[in-house]
Amino acid sequence: MDDYINDQVIEEKQKRAMRRVKTETNRSVFISSGPEDSGRTLYRMVAVSFGMLCVLQVTLNISLRLVFNRRFKYSEERDQLQTSYNNLTEERDQLRTSYNNLTKERDRLQTERDFLSGRLTIHIEQTCPERWQKFESSFYFLSTETKTWNESREDCLERGADLVIINSDEEQTFLFNLKKRVFIGLTDSVNEGTWKWVDGTPLTKGYWYDPQPDNGGGYAEHGEEHCAEINKVHHHLEAWNDLSCDKKINFICEKVI
Structure with missing residues (x-):
């Protein structure tokens, strides 16, 4: 676009110069009045024409210099853009190579993980103790005899485990589906109303059956209720009840793999 405008400017200046030459020539002819002035008139016409040609030459030189400078500037910008493009292309290729390697x-790691996971599963299945069930990353033992909460925990400890700690909805559902009324590893015997698991961590999410826990509901015959159970008569996610620790029921031990 700029080159087109420059060409128009040059062409316009050339036309103006030619008009001036014609005007001066006509003026010189008009002033001449006789044969004695013909030589002087011709000289004047040549001088004017030469002067106008010099003006045209200067104009042309300036115009060409402007065009050259502008084209040089464009060429320089083009080279810079080409260099940037080449650098970006090289960086893209490096990133693509890194992505392919990653x-x-x-x-490779996923294949190795699947292989090790398969071997671990086979090992677990081969070493799973009798009467224990596997769920996710733990083994669970469901007792066939009833004991108090303290006796239940002692039994679990002797088996190299502890009363179960429930960490998710899925685990709660799995335990409820065993269809047994069982003690779990949760108690507030140290501080009434402050429920803690057997590993000392505080309860953050419970699955209590409403309105439990109620510590016996004020009925003397129920006594103090400081231990938690899963009661199979309730809904699987809201099935906890607080119970007297001296009550004898089944229990569940957990051994984390």
């Missing part, structure tokens, strides 16, 4: 490494 993808291969990910696939």
Whole structure:
């Protein structure tokens, strides 16, 4: 666009110069009045024409210099853009290579993980103790005899485990589906109303059956209720009840793999 405008400017200046030459020539002819002035008139016409040609030459030189400078500037910008493009292309290729390498490494690690996971599953199945059930990353033992909460915990400890600690909805559902009324590893015997698991961590999410826990509901015959159970008569997610620790029921031990 700029080159087109410059060409128009040059062409316009040339036309103006030619008009001036014609005007001066006509003026010189008009002033001449006789044969004695013909030589002087011709000289004047040549001088004017030469002067106008010099003006045209200067104008042309300036115009060409402007065009050259502008084209040089465009060429320089084009080279800079080409360099930037080349750098970006090289960086893109490096990133693509890194991505491909990381993808291969990910696939290799995933294959290795699947292989080790399969071996671990086979090992667990082969070493799973009798009467224990596996769920996710733990083994669970469901007792066939009833004991108090303290006796239940002692039994679990002797088996290298402890009363179960429930960490998720899925685990709660799994235990409820065993269809037994069982003690779990939760008590507020140290501080009334402050329920803690057997590993000392505080209860953050409970599955109490409403309106439990009620510590016996004020009925003397129920006594103090400081231990938690899963009661199979309730809904699987809201099935906890507080119970006297001296009550004898079944229990569940958990051994984390």
